[in-house]
Structures are given as C-alpha cells and as structure tokens.
Amino acid sequence: MLDVALVGTGGMTPLPDRWLASVLLRWAGRLILFDCGEGTQISLRRLGWGIKAVDPILISHLHGDHVLGLAGLLLSQANAERREPVHIFGPPGLQRWLEAMRVHVPYLPFAIGIHELRDGATYDLADGVTLTAAEASHSAPCIAYRLDTTRAREFLPNQARALGIPVQQWSQLQRGHSVQLQDRTISPDEVLGPDRPGLSVCLIGDTRPSRRLAELARGVDLLVCEGTYGADTDLDRAIERKHMTFREAATLARDAQAKQLLLTHFSAGMADPAAYAPNAAEVFPNTIVGKDHLSLSLNYAD
Amino acid sequence: MLDVALVGTGGMTPLPDRWLASVLLRWAGRLILFDCGEGTQISLRRLGWGIKAVDPILISHLHGDHVLGLAGLLLSQANAERREPVHIFGPPGLQRWLEAMRVHVPYLPFAIGIHELRDGATYDLADGVTLTAAEASHSAPCIAYRLDTTRAREFLPNQARALGIPVQQWSQLQRGHSVQLQDRTISPDEVLGPDRPGLSVCLIGDTRPSRRLAELARGVDLLVCEGTYGADTDLDRAIERKHMTFREAATLARDAQAKQLLLTHFSAGMADPAAYAPNAAEVFPNTIVGKDHLSLSLNYAD
Numbered sequence: 095m096l097d098v099a100l101v102g103t104g105g106m107t108p109l110p111d112r113w114l115a116s117v118l119l120r121w122a123g124r125l126i127l128f129d130c131g132e133g134t135q136i137s138l139r140r141l142g143w144g145i146k147a148v149d150p151i152l153i154s155h156l157h158g159d160h161v162l163g164l165a166g167l168l169l170s171q172a173n174a175e176r177r178e179p180v181h182i183f184g185p186p187g188l189q190r191w192l193e194a195m196r197v198h199v200p201y202l203p204f205a206i207g208i209h210e211l212r213d214g215a216t217y218d219l220a221d222g223v224t225l226t227a228a229e230a231s232h233s234a235p236c237i238a239y240r241l242d243t244t245r246a247r248e249f250l251p252n253q254a255r256a257l258g259i260p261v262q263q264w265s266q267l268q269r270g271h272s273v274q275l276q277d278r279t280i281s282p283d284e285v286l287g288p289d290r291p292g293l294s295v296c297l298i299g300d301t302r303p304s305r306r307l308a309e310l311a312r313g314v315d316l317l318v319c320e321g322t323y324g325a326d327t328d329l330d331r332a333i334e335r336k337h338m339t340f341r342e343a344a345t346l347a348r349d350a351q352a353k354q355l356l357l358t359h360f361s362a363g364m365a366d367p368a369a370y371a372p373n374a375a376e377v378f379p380n381t382i383v384g385k386d387h388l389s390l391s392l393n394y395a396d
Numbered sequence: 397m398l399d400v401a402l403v404g405t406g407g408m409t410p411l412p413d414r415w416l417a418s419v420l421l422r423w424a425g426r427l428i429l430f431d432c433g434e435g436t437q438i439s440l441r442r443l444g445w446g447i448k449a450v451d452p453i454l455i456s457h458l459h460g461d462h463v464l465g466l467a468g469l470l471l472s473q474a475n476a477e478r479r480e481p482v483h484i485f486g487p488p489g490l491q492r493w494l495e496a497m498r499v500h501v502p503y504l505p506f507a508i509g510i511h512e513l514r515d516g517a518t519y520d521l522a523d524g525v526t527l528t529a530a531e532a533s534h535s536a537p538c539i540a541y542r543l544d545t546t547r548a549r550e551f552l553p554n555q556a557r558a559l560g561i562p563v564q565q566w567s568q569l570q571r572g573h574s575v576q577l578q579d580r581t582i583s584p585d586e587v588l589g590p591d592r593p594g595l596s597v598c599l600i601g602d603t604r605p606s607r608r609l610a611e612l613a614r615g616v617d618l619l620v621c622e623g624t625y626g627a628d629t630d631l632d633r634a635i636e637r638k639h640m641t642f643r644e645a646a647t648l649a650r651d652a653q654a655k656q657l658l659l660t661h662f663s664a665g666m667a668d669p670a671a672y673a674p675n676a677a678e679v680f681p682n683t684i685v686g687k688d689h690l691s692l693s694l695n696y697a698d
C-alpha cells in the first residue's frame with residue numbers, strides 16, 4: 095500500500111488556513127516528501143505521519159514557496175535524533191542553494207546527500223522505489239518526479255510442490271535465488287509468475303503543461319499536479335506566470351492516461367478551489383480537488 | 397499609544413498550536429518586529445496588523461527558531477508591493493547570514509539595511525523611537541533590545557497667551573522652533589513644560605539572566621522576556637541550555653523595576669505555560685504568561 099497525503103495545497107504564499115503545497119508519500123515505512131515551503135514541518139506535525147523518517151526530499155524548484163521550509167525540517171529531524179543521511183533531490187542549483195542553507199544551519203548530526211537532476215535522470219531509491227525525473231516548464235528550472243514501486247512476482251506454490259521443492263526452500267526462491275535439489279537446480283523463474291506492475295505516482299510542481307510531462311505521467315495510478323487557477327478565464331494569467339488552470343491539468347492527466355488526478359497548489363486568491371472542480375472533471379472525471387491533509391491509499395488492482 | 401502583540405510564544409520548535417516566539421510592536425503606524433522564526437509571516441497574517449509595513453526587524457540571535465522565517469516574510473512584503481527599504485538589526489554575523497539568504501531570495505524590489513549591533517549600541521529609528529542594544533548570555537551571540545519613544549513636551553497655552561503670542565504661531569513653538577514677535581524672540585522653553593518620559597519596552601530573547609539585562613530594562617513600562625521553563629525544577633536545564641525559568645525572568649523584572657512582565661518563548665514540552673504563573677508572580681506580581689496573539693496597549697500614565 096502506498097499512502098499519499100497533501101501536507102499543504104497553497105501556491106506562492108502560506109495562508110493561515112492553507113499550508114504551502116507539499117506532498118508526503120509513505121511506502122514500506124519510508125516517508126518521501128515532495129517540496130518543502132515555509133511551515134511544512136508544522137503541517138507535518140499536525141498530519142502525524144512522522145518527521146524523523148522523512149527521506150528523501152524531492153524539490154521541484156528553488157522558489158521560496160517550495161523550499162524555504164527545508165532548514166527548519168532538517169533541524170527538527172536533528173532534534174528528533176536522526177543520525178542517518180537525508181537525501182535531497184532537485185534541479186540544477188540545488189547544491190548552491192543548500193550550501194547557502196548550511197550558513198544558516200551549520201550543525202546537523204547527519205549527512206545531506208545532494209542530487210541535482212536533469213531531464214530523464216533515474217535513481218533507485220531503497221525499498222524498491224525508482225525515481226524518474228523530467229524537466230517541467232516554469233520560470234525557474236523545475237523537476238517533475240515519477241515514482242514507481244517494484245512489485246515482487248507472484249510465488250506459485252502448486253508449481254513448487256509439483257517440482258518437489260521442500261517448503262523450507264521456498265523463501266529463497268521468492269527472494270530470487272536458485273535452490274539446489276539433489277538431482278537438479280531450480281531457478282526462481284520456474285516457481286514465480288510473470289512480472290506485474292507496482293504502484294506509480296507522478297508529482298508535478300509549478301509548470302505549464304507539456305508533452306514531456308504527459309510522457310512522464312504515462313499510466314500512473316495517481317498524478318498529483320499543480321492547478322494554480324480554477325477558472326478557465328485565468329488561462330492568460332496561467333500562461334504568463336507559467337502555471338496551469340484546472341482544465342489544463344485535467345487535460346494533461348487525460349493525455350497521460352493517468353488513473354486519478356489530485357489537484358493542488360492553489361492560488362491564494364482562490365478561496366474555494368473545490369468550486370472549480372467541474373472545469374477539471376469535464377475533461378478528466380477522476381479528479382480530486384485537494385485540500386490540506388487529504389490522504390488516500392493506492393493498492394494493487396488485483 | 398504603543399501596541400504590543402505576541403506573534404508566537406514557542407521556543408525551539410514550531411508547533412501546530414504555538415507559533416515560534418516573536419513580538420510585534422505598533423507605534424505611529426510603524427510595525428516593529430522582534431524575531432522571525434519559521435511561520436512568523438503566517439501568524440502575522442492571522443494577527444492582522446499588516447505585513448507590508450513591518451520595518452525594522454530586530455533579530456535577537458541567529459538560531460533557526462528566531463530567524464528562519466525572514467526570507468518568507470521579505471518575499472511576502474515584496475508580493476505586497478513594498479518598495480521602501482527594510483532595516484534588519486541583529487548580532488554580529490547578521491550580514492553573513494543575510495548574504496546567504498540572498499542566494500535563496502535573489503530578487504527583492506527593495507533594499508535591505510543591515511545593522512550588526514554590539515553591546516551598548518544605540519540607534520535613532522524614525523518616528524521618535526530610540527533603540528538600545530545589550531548583549532545577552534546565550535549559546536550564540538544574542539542581542540536584547542530596549543525601545544524608548546520620545547514624548548513631546550506639554551504646550552502651555554496660558555503661558556503663550558500671557559506672552560501675547562498669536563495662536564497661529566503656537567504650532568511652530570510646539571515643534572521646537574522659536575518665533576519672532578515685534579519686540580522680542582520667544583524660545584520654545586518659554587511655553588513648553590518639562591521633559592516627560594515616553595513609553596518603553598524591553599525585548600529579551602534567549603538568555604541567562606544578567607546584571608546587564610536588568611540595567612537595560614531599568615524601569616521599562618513592559619519587559620517582554622523569555623521564560624523557557626515554568627517549573628523551578630527545570631533550573632538545571634535552564635542553566636545548561638542558557639535559558640531562564642519563569643522565576644528567573646520574574647527576578648530580572650523585579651531587579652530592573654520594570655512595570656510589567658510578559659513571558660514568552662516556552663519550551664515545547666510545556667503544554668500549559670499558564671499553569672506555572674505562580675512561580676513568576678511570587679517574585680513579580682505584575683506578570684502575564686503570554687499566549688499566541690495576546691496583545692496589550694501601553695499608554696502614558698497621565
């Protein structure tokens with residue numbers, strides 16, 4: 095099960111009743127954070143999924159509303175006695191940004207892994223999660239992320255029994271290792287079903303829509319995507335400021351054949367984002383207009 | 397009238413129900429901010445006194461919980477179309493800290509005035525406010541501030557009439573300028589009462605108590621002071637971490653002959669600071685245990 099929570103849904107400015115846009119994923123005890131504006135650690139506390147275990151942190155771009163909460167979060171992880179490294183991914187410029195941050199936060203009891211990503215970069219995170227990066231189209235270098243979990247192939251017990259493999263040796267095969275019987279070697283392929291898809295999430299921060307992003311999000315179980323403006327009449331503003339309207343984000347989800355769309359990163363001027371839900375649903379019915387601390391769980395279809 | 401609000405009352409870590417310790421003063425339309433931890437701009441929005449007009453910003457010291465909200469606040473002032481400079485005061489090291497911040501916030505449409513202060517420094521702010529700095533005793537260089545407003549001398553109309561000064565020329569005398577009558581020159585001293593005290597506030601961030609701080613706070617109308625630990629039994633911890641207990645802060649207020657004490661900067665472990673009020677009140681009865689957004693107004697005694 096992959097859990098997803100919206101830590102905040104606000105764009106540009108943190109509001110008293112809306113934290114800055116940030117997403118937390120929980121997978122196999124690991125907490126993966128996407129973006130970290132001012133106040134993210136406070137909202138994380140309220141959410142209650144934990145702070146110490148947050149790693150890695152994926153940064154879309156280096157505008158303040160997406161990254162100024164980083165120092166405070168790391169300090170809180172230090173206060174929580176974290177000692178393991180924290181890995182931070184982001185666009186080119188991340189290293190320089192973090193070096194300046196270390197002037198503000200000179201003492202941390204753990205290492206920071208810095209990973210500047212370019213379009214097409216992939217990275218194997220631990221626990222069977224693969225990260226893929228694509229360049230978005232914003233007013234600053236901006237990275238969109240896709241995360242895919244790998245799913246173990248099904249173990250076929252009837253097959254194993256038919257081959258006469260003692261039950262004690264099944265787990266070895268399940269882990270992908272061959273076992274030696276008296277007369278022959280059994281390979282995992284003989285007792286494992288075909289490859290099967292894991293779960294997939296695509297995280298898209300500030301951007302205009304693009305073919306590249308639709309490609310990144312191809313067929314994902316969940317697309318979490320910026321929808322800065324709900325009204326279609328704000329299209330000019332969206333173009334000018336390099337953001338998307340709800341309708342554009344829904345079109346991206348449709349083009350990508352995503353299974354579900356979760357909208358976030360709402361303009362501070364939009365008091366009730368849910369009121370604009372129809373503008374997205376007309377294009378892509380399976381749309382949720384996010385709100386702070388909304389969470390959902392992704393499960394295998396079978 | 398000088399208004400004082402607690403923007404937050406938390407020490408070290410921002411909590412969902414307690415913003416980091418910060419104080420806002422309002423005097424003659426000017427907003428003076430003391431300390432700016434993560435989330436301060438959000439709490440300022442909730443308080444509703446304004447953000448654009450905040451200037452100067454007084455920083456006690458460069459630990460994250462007192463200063464990491466600075467970049468976000470300045471960005472919000474920029475978004476609010478501020479164009480006038482913002483002056484930031486703080487301990488030695490402030491300039492280097494702000495230079496690193498400019499890597500994170502490269503574009504601001506106004507100038508930043510940087511003022512590193514040492515013990516005993518004074519500074520005339522506009523609108524008749526004088527700032528005096530004293531060095532506190534914390535684990536990092538830390539500045540405590542005293543602000544004094546100047547008060548105009550009383551104009552004595554009976555005196556002016558007796559001297560035969562036309563009413564049209566009274567305002568010139570009130571502003572401290574001499575006026576020329578036919579036969580002689582009238583100096584302001586002839587129609588103004590004696591000097592009279594203005595209002596005074598002392599702002600003390602993280603520190604152990606000291607004679608120097610009692611001297612700084614001598615006779616102030618209001619002492620806003622850290623009281624990290626309510627329980628007397630936390631004295632050892634207060635000494636170790638360079639903070640104060642409620643009782644110590646109250647003793648400082650008594651030694652300084654302050655008129656009123658407002659406690660803030662509470663340890664995150666202290667769920668109900670008000671429960672420890674007696675520990676302060678036994679020493680200094682006129683103590684208020686602060687809470688977020690508590691505000692009060694100081695007025696001239698007469």
